[in-house]
Amino acid sequence: MADTGKRDRGSLRIDTDECKGCGLCVEACPPKVIHLSDELNHYGYPTATYVGAGCTGCGICFLACPEPGAITVLRLAHAGSSAAKAEMSEGVGR
Amino acid sequence: MSDEVEMQYELAQSRSKTFYANFDRKDELQHQTHYCPGCGHGIIHKMVARAIDELGIQNRTILISPVGCSVFAYYYFDVGNVQAAHGRAPAVGTAVKRSRPGSIVVSYQGDGDLSAIGSAEILHAANRGENISVIFVNNAIYSMTGGQVAPTTLLGQWSTTTPGGRKAENEGYPLHVSELLGALEAPVYIERAGLGDNKQIAQAYRAVRKALENQVRGLGFSLVEILSPCPTIWKMSAVDAQHWVRDVMEKTFPLGVIRDRTKEAQPRKMPEAAVSTSEIPQLLGIEHEGPAESHAAPFVRPKTTNLQVRVAGFGGQGVLLLGEVLAEAGLDAGLEVSWLPSYGPEMRSGTSNCHVRLSDEAIDSPLVVRPDVLVAMNEPSLHKFYESVRPGGWVLYNGDAMPEGCDRSDLQVLARPFMQIANQLGDRRAGNMVMLGALLECTGALSQETIDKALGRMVKNAKWLELDKRALAQGRELLRESLKEVCHEG
Ligand SMILES: Cc1ncc(C[n+]2csc(CCOP(=O)(O)OP(=O)(O)O)c2C)c(N)n1
Ligand code: SF4
Ligand code: SF4
Numbered sequence: 107m108a109d110t111g112k113r114d115r116g117s118l119r120i121d122t123d124e125c126k127g128c129g130l131c132v133e134a135c136p137p138k139v140i141h142l143s144d145e146l147n148h149y150g151y152p153t154a155t156y157v158g159a160g161c162t163g164c165g166i167c168f169l170a171c172p173e174p175g176a177i178t179v180l181r182l183a184h185a186g187s188s189a190a191k192a193e194m195s196e197g198v199g200r
Numbered sequence: 201m202s203d204e205v206e207m208q209y210e211l212a213q214s215r216s217k218t219f220y221a222n223f224d225r226k227d228e229l230q231h232q233t234h235y236c237p238g239c240g241h242g243i244i245h246k247m248v249a250r251a252i253d254e255l256g257i258q259n260r261t262i263l264i265s266p267v268g269c270s271v272f273a274y275y276y277f278d279v280g281n282v283q284a285a286h287g288r289a290p291a292v293g294t295a296v297k298r299s300r301p302g303s304i305v306v307s308y309q310g311d312g313d314l315s316a317i318g319s320a321e322i323l324h325a326a327n328r329g330e331n332i333s334v335i336f337v338n339n340a341i342y343s344m345t346g347g348q349v350a351p352t353t354l355l356g357q358w359s360t361t362t363p364g365g366r367k368a369e370n371e372g373y374p375l376h377v378s379e380l381l382g383a384l385e386a387p388v389y390i391e392r393a394g395l396g397d398n399k400q401i402a403q404a405y406r407a408v409r410k411a412l413e414n415q416v417r418g419l420g421f422s423l424v425e426i427l428s429p430c431p432t433i434w435k436m437s438a439v440d441a442q443h444w445v446r447d448v449m450e451k452t453f454p455l456g457v458i459r460d461r462t463k464e465a466q467p468r469k470m471p472e473a474a475v476s477t478s479e480i481p482q483l484l485g486i487e488h489e490g491p492a493e494s495h496a497a498p499f500v501r502p503k504t505t506n507l508q509v510r511v512a513g514f515g516g517q518g519v520l521l522l523g524e525v526l527a528e529a530g531l532d533a534g535l536e537v538s539w540l541p542s543y544g545p546e547m548r549s550g551t552s553n554c555h556v557r558l559s560d561e562a563i564d565s566p567l568v569v570r571p572d573v574l575v576a577m578n579e580p581s582l583h584k585f586y587e588s589v590r591p592g593g594w595v596l597y598n599g600d601a602m603p604e605g606c607d608r609s610d611l612q613v614l615a616r617p618f619m620q621i622a623n624q625l626g627d628r629r630a631g632n633m634v635m636l637g638a639l640l641e642c643t644g645a646l647s648q649e650t651i652d653k654a655l656g657r658m659v660k661n662a663k664w665l666e667l668d669k670r671a672l673a674q675g676r677e678l679l680r681e682s683l684k685e686v687c688h689e690g
């Protein structure tokens with residue numbers, strides 16, 4: 107991810123071996139930062155890909171995905187502050 | 201310190217620890233489920249797993265999986281698992297919950313399973329207010345079997361058995377199970393949710409969690425119906441199927457809470473655990489009576505019995521009957537027995553085999569993997585099971601001599617043309633009884649009287665009974681002679 111000095115609130119990891127390319131995460135993502143790649147994985151499915159920026163960490167793609175571990179959602183938090191992850195505000199990351 | 205250092209990413213949503221790390225159903229693809237891309241079952245599995253994580257109940261959860269596409273749920277959830285016969289999950293769940301009151305029982309069922317073949321079980325479990333949580337996955341069709349109409353299929357919906365669309369005159373109306381159950385007195389919580397869009401998915405998760413939480417609190421019967429896409433049978437893309445849930449299915453099955461008494465409900469009294477078997481005679485007031493008539497005769501067991509037999513041959517050679525006589529006689533002798541005919545793909549090539557166990561102690565599994573005695577009525581059966589025989593065990597083979605390659609030195613062998621010998625006695629079909637006679641002789645397992653008694657019950661025709669008895673005696677004789685030969689040679 108290009109370091110623009112401004113960090114996104116969320117980030118995404120996709121296990122392309124587990125993804126079946128159904129596209130439900132693409133549909134679910136509010137800021138539309140997931141797309142299906144043209145490349146096929148080992149099993150012949152096109153796989154979900156994070157565009158690399160803009161994830162808010164909302165987690166809805168995780169809930170919408172049928173595979174147990176295809177998607178992992180990360181959220182930005184202040185080190186040492188667990189309240190930060192629950193109460194993520196617009197200001198975080200600035 | 202700069203912001204970059206102070207701030208870091210942490211896990212917000214990740215694989216539930218309630219799932220096994222590997223799904224060892226198959227040798228490969230151990231990280232994927234077996235569900236089709238976009239299948240609602242996967243999404244709902246994740247909801248159940250997450251709720252279990254959040255409630256901290258993994259160690260006491262017992263999942264009852266159904267028959268249907270989700271039959272393999274036990275490969276995914278690292279909790280206690282029971283796989284129930286089609287539709288019986290709420291009854292099985294009742295038994296599990298009552299015998300283990302501390303467990304959290306989740307009955308996971310499809311709409312065919314729950315609303316068709318299992319309509320009685322769910323109705324009565326709900327009516328009893330069983331303290332279990334039911335996750336009812338409604339995809340409006342029988343998916344696993346290829347798309348037959350279900351009670352929940354929408355009017356006009358295509359299925360293989362309603363190719364012109366479901367018609368009320370032919371198949372009735374879509375069954376509203378949740379509303380039906382909502383008419384009962386006992387249920388504490390019933391809600392219908394869907395997987396049609398983000399909002400519905402979030403609501404579905406809250407409902408799943410609540411259904412489990414109610415059970416943790418001991419409140420009683422909770423059911424969540426979830427309208428769930430089946431892209432494969434509906435013949436839609438995953439995204440179109442999701443939209444269909446929201447735009448079409450929901451019109452027939454409106455979402456929302458149908459019953460919620462969680463606020464006022466009091467924790468139910470836990471059922472008492474079942475009494476132990478030894479207490480039963482006292483409860484029935486029969487502790488001073490002797491054993492029932494059929495077991496009255498005192499039997500003396502010469503030694504402990506733990507006999508495992510595999511019988512194999514072509515259909516028509518009397519494979520299953522041989523096993524049955526052995527098992528029946530074992531019962532008469534007061535032993536624990538099991539008799540398991542094996543119907544595998546080999547059935548199609550005309551061969552059959554069965555597993556028989558006789559034991560003084562309770563039998564853990566009816567499968568015989570390492571037989572003490574192999575009765576092989578033809579060469580393919582011999583080759584198939586030869587290597588499985590326990591060292592020191594016996595092989596009784598219907599042939600003049602052991603074929604090439606069957607030369608283990610740790611086995612005892614009797615190879616005779618048993619069927620021909622039976623033919624000389626009167627009918628080749630008594631060959632199985634000649635072999636049984638040899639088996640009885642080499643194992644010393646059962647007395648001739650018990651065998652005669654069982655045989656008398658099973659073979660009604662007097663002529664056959666007489667022939668079978670001679671065949672048994674001949675088999676015993678063949679084995680005794682073979683032992684003598686060995687002594688002479690030695
Ligand atoms: C006693 C019995 N009858 C019939 C079947 C065949 N059968 C297997 S799955 C199934 C229907 C499953 O439909 P559903 O419960 O809706 O689950 P889905 O596959 O849609 O998830 C049927 C009829 C069976 N296995 N056992
Ligand atoms: S967490 Fe939310 S914003 Fe980020 S990719 Fe998933 S759905 Fe999109
Ligand atoms: S929802 Fe899951 S399986 Fe489907 S495309 Fe996205 S990551 Fe892959």
Ligand code: SF4
Nearest residue numbers: 235236239269343430
């Ligand atoms: S057939 Fe339908 S219900 Fe079965 S796994 Fe595939 S999508 Fe899921």
